[in-house]
Amino acid sequence: xxxxxxxxxxxxxxxxxxxxxxxxxxxxxxxxxxxxxxxxxxxxxxxxxxxxxxxxxxxxxxxxxxxxxxxxxxxxxxxxxxxxxxxxxxxxxxxxxxxxxxxxxxxxxxxxxxxxxxxxxxxxxxxxxxxxxxxxxxxxxxxxxxxxxxxxxxxxxxxxxxxxxxxxxxxxxxxxxxxxxxxxxxxxxxxxxxxxxxxxxxxxxxxxxxxxxxxxxxxxxxxxxxxxxxxxxxxxxxxxxxxxxxxxxxxxxxxxxxxxxxxxxxxxxxxxxxxxxxxxxxxxxxxxxxxxxxxxxxxxxxxxxxxx
Amino acid sequence: xxxxxxxxxxxxxxxxxxxxxxxxxxxxxxxxxxxxxxxxxxxxxxxxxxxxxxxxxxxxxxxxxxxxxxxxxxxxxxxxxxxxxxxxxxxxxxxxxxxxxxxxxxxxxxxxxxxxxxxxxxxxxxxxxxxxxxxxxxxxxxxxxxxxxxxxxxxxxxxxxxxxxxxxxxxxxxxxxxxxxxxxxxxxxxxxxxxxxxxxxxxxxxxxxxxxxxxxxxxxxxxxxxxxxxxxxxxxxxxxxxxxxxxxxxxxxxxxxxxxxxxxxxxxxxxxxxxxxxxxxxxxxxxxxxxxxxxxxxxxxxxxxxxxxxxxx
Numbered sequence: 001x002x003x004x005x006x007x008x009x010x011x012x013x014x015x016x017x018x019x020x021x022x023x024x025x026x027x028x029x030x031x032x033x034x035x036x037x038x039x040x041x042x043x044x045x046x047x048x049x050x051x052x053x054x055x056x057x058x059x060x061x062x063x064x065x066x067x068x069x070x071x072x073x074x075x076x077x078x079x080x081x082x083x084x085x086x087x088x089x090x091x092x093x094x095x096x097x098x099x100x101x102x103x104x105x106x107x108x109x110x111x112x113x114x115x116x117x118x119x120x121x122x123x124x125x126x127x128x129x130x131x132x133x134x135x136x137x138x139x140x141x142x143x144x145x146x147x148x149x150x151x152x153x154x155x156x157x158x159x160x161x162x163x164x165x166x167x168x169x170x171x172x173x174x175x176x177x178x179x180x181x182x183x184x185x186x187x188x189x190x191x192x193x194x195x196x197x198x199x200x201x202x203x204x205x206x207x208x209x210x211x212x213x214x215x216x217x218x219x220x221x222x223x224x225x226x227x228x229x230x231x232x233x234x235x236x237x238x239x240x241x242x243x244x245x246x247x248x249x250x251x252x253x254x255x256x257x258x259x260x261x262x263x264x265x266x267x268x269x270x271x272x273x274x275x276x277x278x279x280x281x282x283x284x285x286x287x288x289x290x291x292x293x294x295x296x297x298x299x300x301x302x303x304x305x306x307x308x
Numbered sequence: 309x310x311x312x313x314x315x316x317x318x319x320x321x322x323x324x325x326x327x328x329x330x331x332x333x334x335x336x337x338x339x340x341x342x343x344x345x346x347x348x349x350x351x352x353x354x355x356x357x358x359x360x361x362x363x364x365x366x367x368x369x370x371x372x373x374x375x376x377x378x379x380x381x382x383x384x385x386x387x388x389x390x391x392x393x394x395x396x397x398x399x400x401x402x403x404x405x406x407x408x409x410x411x412x413x414x415x416x417x418x419x420x421x422x423x424x425x426x427x428x429x430x431x432x433x434x435x436x437x438x439x440x441x442x443x444x445x446x447x448x449x450x451x452x453x454x455x456x457x458x459x460x461x462x463x464x465x466x467x468x469x470x471x472x473x474x475x476x477x478x479x480x481x482x483x484x485x486x487x488x489x490x491x492x493x494x495x496x497x498x499x500x501x502x503x504x505x506x507x508x509x510x511x512x513x514x515x516x517x518x519x520x521x522x523x524x525x526x527x528x529x530x531x532x533x534x535x536x537x538x539x540x541x542x543x544x545x546x547x548x549x550x551x552x553x554x555x556x557x558x559x560x561x562x563x564x565x566x567x568x569x570x571x572x573x574x575x576x577x578x579x580x581x582x583x584x585x586x587x588x589x590x591x592x593x594x595x596x597x598x599x600x601x602x603x604x605x606x607x608x609x610x611x612x613x614x615x616x617x618x619x620x621x
Contacts, residue, residue, distance in 0.1 A: 146326025150598045153560030158594050162342045248582045279454040287449035
């Protein structure tokens with residue numbers, strides 16, 4: 001054995017034993033289940049996700065949550081304060097506000113999710129194409145700049161003024177207002193990706209453009225899009241409520257949070273509970289989605305987290 | 309700089325053109341017959357025909373668009389279907405309350421949001437930072453009319469500090485004018501404050517990690533001077549940018565806030581126009597607000613050089 005070269009395998013058990021055992025200064029690690037671990041590492045995703053799941057469950061199981069027909073009127077028992085029969089009170093037609101609020105979550109969530117999916121899909125398609133095809137880019141982006149210059153709520157109002165009130169028209173109106181932001185985002189990602197050596201290599205080796213988009217570009221745009229879609233979900237739910245509130249949204253025959261508040265508007269100084277309950281549910285569900293979005297952004301896209 | 313300003317001003321022309329084209333063609337791309345929808349369910353065929361004619365839907369698209377743009381360029385936004393008054397006239401009548409509301413909200417939001425963001429960045433990671441950011445997320449999530457009702461219920465109905473609703477023109481005194489607008493401004497400012505505070509915090513965090521901040525600290529510069537002079541000035545560009553972009557939320561929120569607080573402004577005009585399906589009015593107000601939004605962001609772009617002399621065009 002040479003004296004200058006240290007070879008670990010030459011150490012005998014006795015040599016190692018010279019080092020004393022480490023004392024147990026570190027407390028034993030708390031054991032967490034997989035769910036517990038997730039909640040610990042991503043508290044906002046967990047809190048927002050659970051809350052949102054509860055709202056979705058509430059919308060799906062509305063008929064079994066001790067509700068009655070949300071449109072059944074009872075003029076003799078109108079504008080009752082919350083009591084044992086009407087948990088959240090009754091409105092000026094004697095309809096049960098509790099049932100209306102529970103059923104109202106359906107409209108909010110359907111509009112929210114539909115807009116999030118539609119706007120992301122269309123925005124992604126536009127962003128991918130204009131990021132990849134130079135000729136399209138300048139034209140499409142000028143159009144998007146123009147659309148983005150119209151405040152989203154006003155754009156939706158203008159669209160709703162020209163169509164008949166219906167849930168699907170609300171979805172289309174809000175989606176049109178949201179598309180430009182998604183396509184700008186996707187285009188930005190595409191422009192930076194196409195400078196990447198692996199994309200240049202794919203272009204140089206003659207890979208068809210559609211295959212490059214599908215295989216190399218698309219997967220990299222997914223994370224920012226998921227984050228963006230979550231924020232669109234939140235803003236679409238808010239916009240739907242605002243549109244219904246000012247009378248340009250969901251038809252008044254369908255109970256939605258915005259509609260309940262619009263109906264309670266005239267009476268809010270004397271019967272504040274009519275406005276209060278839908279307002280609280282709306283705020284809470286939007287908060288849940290925003291928490292989820294913030295968490296997802298921090299987890300999926302650290303670059304974006306730094307910017308906002 | 310001057311050449312850049314000219315170029316930047318010219319570059320808003322295509323944007324405005326797209327806005328105008330889009331707002332105009334909505335009448336044509338909307339599904340169904342807009343004349344019938346505007347006329348309502350009880351309309352006779354003659355009514356529908358009258359509206360079709362007044363909207364110019366009976367003539368070719370390009371001819372109508374050319375005429376319309378020509379009129380808009382001459383300050384003519386058409387005539388209201390409901391009142392038969394010129395739209396520009398109706399806008400002029402309603403503009404003061406909205407401008408008042410937005411100016412107070414803008415000042416209020418900046419005064420609240422920037423210190424909020426700076427303090428959150430300074431106390432990064434502590435409970436102060438977390439509390440402030442939770443407040444910001446809450447402000448993001450609670451709709452503007454909910455904040456409005458809560459404020460009106462607490463401070464006007466219960467405490468009776470300010471009038472519940474309505475508007476007093478600035479000509480009848482500064483204090484009554486301000487009293488009427490304080491709650492609406494607070495409600496309207498919520499989202500804006502959250503937006504600006506979060507950007508301020510994020511940018512300040514970045515700036516506070518720079519070498520010159522450490523140098524300033526090392527030579528004993530006062531903490532407040534570091535934060536509000538050295539750092540904030542260098543964080544100004546992203547903050548000013550978000551102030552411009554977020555202006556859209558102010559415009560959208562004003563429509564709702566004016567309904568809640570019964571303020572006879574442009575937002576109220578739009579809401580009334582929706583109920584009467586008075587499309588020329590909606591069109592005019594949307595066009596005007598979009599124009600204001602483009603101008604605000606033009607101004608923001610031109611302000612960059614003021615805050616950061618390194619930016620040269």
